[in-house]
Amino acid sequence: MKYFTSAILLLITASIAVTVDAIVTGTYFDRIVFVIFENTAYGTAAALPYMQDLTTRSNGLLLSNYFAIGHPSQPNYIATIYGSTAGITDDNSHNVAGNNLVDLLEAKNVSWKAYMENYPGNCFTGTFAPSGTDLYARKHDPFISMNDIRQNSARCAKIVPLTQLDTDITNNAVPQYVYVVPNQNDDGHDTNATYAIQTWFKNWLEPKLLQPAFTTNTLIFYTWDEDDNTGNNHVFAGLLGTPVVPPSNHNDSTAYNHYSFLKTVEQNWNTGNLNRNDVGATAFTQYLHHP
Ligand SMILES: *[C@@H]1O[C@H](CO)[C@@H](O)[C@H](O)[C@H]1NC(C)=O
Ligand SMILES: *[C@@H]1O[C@H](CO)[C@@H](O)[C@H](O)[C@H]1NC(C)=O
Ligand SMILES: *[C@@H]1O[C@H](CO)[C@@H](O)[C@H](O)[C@H]1NC(C)=O
DSSP: HHHHHHHHHHHHHHHHHHOOOOOOOOSOOOOEEEEEEEEHHHHHHTTHHHHHHHHTTEEEEETTEEEEOSSSSHHHHHHHHHHHOTOOOOSSSBBOOSSHHHHHHHTOOOOOEEETTTTOOOOOSSSSSSTTOOOOOOOOOOGHBHHHHHHHHHTTTEETTHHHHEEHHHHHHHHSSSEEEOTTTTTSSOOOOHIIIIIIHHHHHHHHHHHHHHHHHHHEEESSSSSOOOOEEEEOOEEESTTOOOTTTEEEOOOOOHHHHHHHHHTTTTTTOSTTTTOOOOOTTTTTTOO
């Protein structure tokens, strides 16, 4: 009888395991949602009412001294998961060898997906999509440039269109590492920061903030890839979510950059590092506390 009960329990456990990935508890948060916008000076973003609203909420924090890595766009995106620009100084298609954040996450069983708005799926490697538009742009999708993702069908299948996120929320199957790239209208690239933030981001984010499948123990981090093409490259960045316990002025003026994002993820799940610029980066963890 005892043996029989254990066998049934094993069966139940096994069937749960195939449908829902186990959560790997993090030091500060159990999920991170990253959203990245395009080409805007710090001051322009700071003047937007929705940015002021988000950073001053009870679980909101401004990272007022955050810097992008380079120009044009692509090296910044590569930096966020590779720990260096891989020597890339343009927006052309590149194939990048060597390990990246996905190797570190998978070694710890931390689930991930890259949600690219208007991505056609099926491991599409072209420059733009859908045909006749430039809505999805490969230069903003660092995952497809990584050889060990592009050449691995199971990994490549985790680069998905952004609409998949609503499905994943409905199914309570949002991965623990969520990288969101809006299309070139919604990220401000072909429009402007006002449209990207006041219209697209607000309408996209607010309903999700009511969904526990999205928000539970989730750190939301949003920033810009680069500024308006100056040498300074100061960009706006903010944190939101129950893991954030902000100081009374909601302002962390520590110097951070895109490598800080990578380091924060590495520290949260104790993944080790990529032995690149992530090693010396400062994680933005000082106002984080696991809920
Ligand atoms: C990851 O999951 C696999 C399969 O369930 C397991 O064998 C392995 O020990 C896990 N690794 C870690 C670091 O938890
Ligand atoms: C920003 O873009 C929106 C829609 O694309 C447009 O209506 C608005 O006039 C633009 N604002 C500025 C300051 O250019
Ligand atoms: C944040 O702090 C920095 C450094 O003290 C300061 O220069 C900046 O004006 C502050 N920004 C806000 C919005 O409080």
